[in-house]
Amino acid sequence: xxxxxxxxxGSSARPSGGPGAGRLLGxxxxxxxxxxxxxxxxxxxxxxxxxxxxxxxIVGRATPLSLRIDAGRAGLRSVDVRLExxxxxxxxxxxxxxxxxxxxxxxxxxxxxxxxxxxxxxxPEGEARIVVRASDWSALGRLRGPSEILSIPxxxxxxPPALTPVTVTSMxxxxxxxxxxxxxxxxxxxxxxxxxxxxxxxRTGAFADPALxxxxxxxxxxxxxPIQPQVFAEDAAGNRARAAVALPVKERxxxxxKIEVTTTFMTVKIPELLERNGMKAPADPVEAYLAxxxxxxxxxxxxxxxIGRVSxxxxxxxxxxxxxxxxxxxxxxxxxxxxxxxGKPIDEQTHLGTDLASVKLAPVVASARGRxxxxxxxxxxxxxxxxxxxxxxxxxxxxxxxxxxxxxxVVEKGATLGRSxxxxxxxxxxxxxxxxxxxxxVDPVEWxxxxxxxxxxxxxxxxxPAAPNLGDEPSDxxxxxxxxxxxxxxxxxxxxxxGATAPAATGRAAR
Numbered sequence: 001x002x003x004x005x006x007x008x009x010g011s012s013a014r015p016s017g018g019p020g021a022g023r024l025l026g027x028x029x030x031x032x033x034x035x036x037x038x039x040x041x042x043x044x045x046x047x048x049x050x051x052x053x054x055x056x057x058i059v060g061r062a063t064p065l066s067l068r069i070d071a072g073r074a075g076l077r078s079v080d081v082r083l084e085x086x087x088x089x090x091x092x093x094x095x096x097x098x099x100x101x102x103x104x105x106x107x108x109x110x111x112x113x114x115x116x117x118x119x120x121x122x123x124p125e126g127e128a129r130i131v132v133r134a135s136d137w138s139a140l141g142r143l144r145g146p147s148e149i150l151s152i153p154x155x156x157x158x159x160p161p162a163l164t165p166v167t168v169t170s171m172x173x174x175x176x177x178x179x180x181x182x183x184x185x186x187x188x189x190x191x192x193x194x195x196x197x198x199x200x201x202x203r204t205g206a207f208a209d210p211a212l213x214x215x216x217x218x219x220x221x222x223x224x225x226p227i228q229p230q231v232f233a234e235d236a237a238g239n240r241a242r243a244a245v246a247l248p249v250k251e252r253x254x255x256x257x258k259i260e261v262t263t264t265f266m267t268v269k270i271p272e273l274l275e276r277n278g279m280k281a282p283a284d285p286v287e288a289y290l291a292x293x294x295x296x297x298x299x300x301x302x303x304x305x306x307i308g309r310v311s312x313x314x315x316x317x318x319x320x321x322x323x324x325x326x327x328x329x330x331x332x333x334x335x336x337x338x339x340x341x342x343g344k345p346i347d348e349q350t351h352l353g354t355d356l357a358s359v360k361l362a363p364v365v366a367s368a369r370g371r372x373x374x375x376x377x378x379x380x381x382x383x384x385x386x387x388x389x390x391x392x393x394x395x396x397x398x399x400x401x402x403x404x405x406x407x408x409x410v411v412e413k414g415a416t417l418g419r420s421x422x423x424x425x426x427x428x429x430x431x432x433x434x435x436x437x438x439x440x441x442v443d444p445v446e447w448x449x450x451x452x453x454x455x456x457x458x459x460x461x462x463x464x465p466a467a468p469n470l471g472d473e474p475s476d477x478x479x480x481x482x483x484x485x486x487x488x489x490x491x492x493x494x495x496x497x498x499g500a501t502a503p504a505a506t507g508r509a510a511r
Contacts, residue, residue, distance in 0.1 A: 060237025074138035075104035085128025090121025104137030111491035175221035201478035300379030305439030330355035353434035382424025398432035
């Protein structure tokens, strides 16, 4: 009888596959382990880094904070910024960064510009801290979750500085000038006058009483009706106080003029101005004209405002200004000009100054004592001189053939500044004369009027004793807040992050 032969426990038969299968399995395990170690190493520590670009020791209702968060190759997963203190905490920013693939979000770093509001955060006044927590998409980051990467000690102060108007110009008119004296708390770092979006910085230190501030301001020709000035004060934490200024403002209408641009002006003057100012000349002569009359005009006004940021802390002159000797007034302040070419309308602009004419190459003199802020080419104004007369008051002398002064020089009333001409956007020899307050144009006729000066400006300055030994070196009364890291003051680019929740902060983020 046959018996089937099987393999018993003691059989010497080997498993299917032989020794090669074991080696393959070990290789796979080792490869997986190496890959895991490599992935962990590639992702980094799982702890993003933080850099403070702008911060402040005091947090109020509008305090800037700029942060850069760096997560490396794995990419950011979450960022959370909170203000904690006095047993309370408020979220300033919360943002998630979803994974876009197996390697994470792809967002290696993110910059946040925030404006913190401690009041909205519900944190009481006193000591507190800004806490930043973040996570990334690395292996360790996924295991660890959000961790604290930065803590900034701060003091919460949400009380605005005390502010009270004291005396102001008795009456004003649209396009004119005014002055206000106000009392402000010592913790204010900037103050002055606001009319809509326009700001006219004031100064303390002009009076013997250090709590008194003074601001010279315009009643803008183009401001919405009614013109409503307000004094303001702001402390280091961004807390602001405002108070209305009781100033009656007389309305007025400004003249209009039609100007036909000649072919010679189009083909000679415009190309010259474009080349002189480094601008590309469009093939179409009308487009070339508009590049000068619009774009270069705008650039020139921006440059004037930048020049006018610095001013002496007191008036450098006494009494009224003087009109140029033996001159006739041509175009007037805030005249609305309608330009046409070949009988067709092509543009409209406002003439922000007064044109004065006498003879060709007439001497141009300083209308009052002042310091030269600018002497040289100034866009549509051609060769020009800008004088600072203190408290933000400046005069502009434009279209000059040449200049006889240099920046920094102090000139007396009647001193020769240069000769009249037709440089810049001018069609004939004349002086374009403008009066400005911190770069904002005002009607110069008021400042030529001695009675107006004695009645509307001088009484406010005489309302309190002047500070002894007050210098006259120009300075910026409204400097930008200083950066706290690397000389920078924020991200400077980007938009508000999508999906961020910030009930106590507003701002923008940029990559």
